[in-house]
Amino acid sequence: MQSLETKPNGPVAAAFLATGIGSLALGILVCLNELGGDISKFLAFDKNFGLGSGVGPLSGKVILTVLVYVVSWAILFFAWRGKEVNFGRVFSVALILVALGFLLTFPPVFLILAPKA
Amino acid sequence: MSLTDREFWALVHGMGLGALFLLAFGGGIAGLWSLRGSLVTEAGVAERTPRLLVGTTVMAAVAWLTVIVGTWIVYPWYRAGAPKGTTDLSRFPKALLVSNPDTAGWHEFGMEWKEHVAFLAPLLATAVAFTVIYYGAQLVKRGEIRQALLVFFTLAFAAAAVAGLFGALITKAAPVA
Numbered sequence: 041m042q043s044l045e046t047k048p049n050g051p052v053a054a055a056f057l058a059t060g061i062g063s064l065a066l067g068i069l070v071c072l073n074e075l076g077g078d079i080s081k082f083l084a085f086d087k088n089f090g091l092g093s094g095v096g097p098l099s100g101k102v103i104l105t106v107l108v109y110v111v112s113w114a115i116l117f118f119a120w121r122g123k124e125v126n127f128g129r130v131f132s133v134a135l136i137l138v139a140l141g142f143l144l145t146f147p148p149v150f151l152i153l154a155p156k157a
Numbered sequence: 158m159s160l161t162d163r164e165f166w167a168l169v170h171g172m173g174l175g176a177l178f179l180l181a182f183g184g185g186i187a188g189l190w191s192l193r194g195s196l197v198t199e200a201g202v203a204e205r206t207p208r209l210l211v212g213t214t215v216m217a218a219v220a221w222l223t224v225i226v227g228t229w230i231v232y233p234w235y236r237a238g239a240p241k242g243t244t245d246l247s248r249f250p251k252a253l254l255v256s257n258p259d260t261a262g263w264h265e266f267g268m269e270w271k272e273h274v275a276f277l278a279p280l281l282a283t284a285v286a287f288t289v290i291y292y293g294a295q296l297v298k299r300g301e302i303r304q305a306l307l308v309f310f311t312l313a314f315a316a317a318a319v320a321g322l323f324g325a326l327i328t329k330a331a332p333v334a
Binding site for chain 2: 045046047049051052055056058059062063066070092093094095096098099101102105109127128131135138141142145146147148151
């Protein structure tokens with residue numbers, strides 16, 4: 041809640057929520073890659089954009105994750121800068137998103153989407 | 158007694174940065190846990206805040222370095238495909254593992270989990286480090302945020318622990334050499 045003795049919590053809430061968004065983005069990208077086809081080919085940033093020789097689709101998954109994380113943090117930071125927000129609610133949402141990130145990066149979950157051999 | 162380039166970078170990735178990460182986690186979690194007004198005086202808070210700042214910042218930096226070195230230096234050696242007709246797969250760890258049904262799980266479960274979940278650690282640790290930098294000693298007055306930091310910090314460690322454990326086990330089964 042509002043604390044007059046400390047800095048506003050907006051920027052910190054932004055960092056927590058951006059972490060949740062980044063985690064979910066990673067989970068979604070991991071699942072999308074398992075679908076194969078054009079998405080998987082696009083995620084091979086090493087071949088497509090020369091970002092890391094031999095890394096394969098992992099290069100696209102992690103670079104896009106970091107982009108989503110940084111951009112969402114920047115947007116939230118400027119939106120909540122100097123503001124006191126309901127941190128408990130923001131943290132709950134962030135925690136759910138992080139949990140989804142953990143879940144979607146667990147092989148028995150994302151391999152369900154892999155084409156059957 | 159010597160190390161190849163590959164062994165050196167695998168060592169930097171797993172043992173060097175990994176050990177530093179553990180050390181920073183230990184300092185950070187102890188600092189966050191005890192940063193309570195009921196446990197420490199104002200002078201105590203001022204004394205331990207810089208240590209907490211170093212612990213959390215080092216942990217975040219090391220987490221990023223570990224995944225960068227792991228993904229862009231060590232991983233390509235691990236996943237390199239063996240040329241057709243190669244019978245000795247010892248320089249192609251992924252191919253070596255999947256060539257045998259008894260060891261394929263190290264790649265299909267272990268590596269597949271490790272290479273992805275590891276990236277959650279720097280995201281989580283960065284939020285913690287930023288918050289400690291932002292609030293500094295004021296964190297003692299923000300109990301709710303301090304508790305959230307403990308959760309994120311522990312999750313960062315858990316993600317890194319999964320990656321580290323499988324890294325060690327996979328290296329034992331098929332070293333990058």
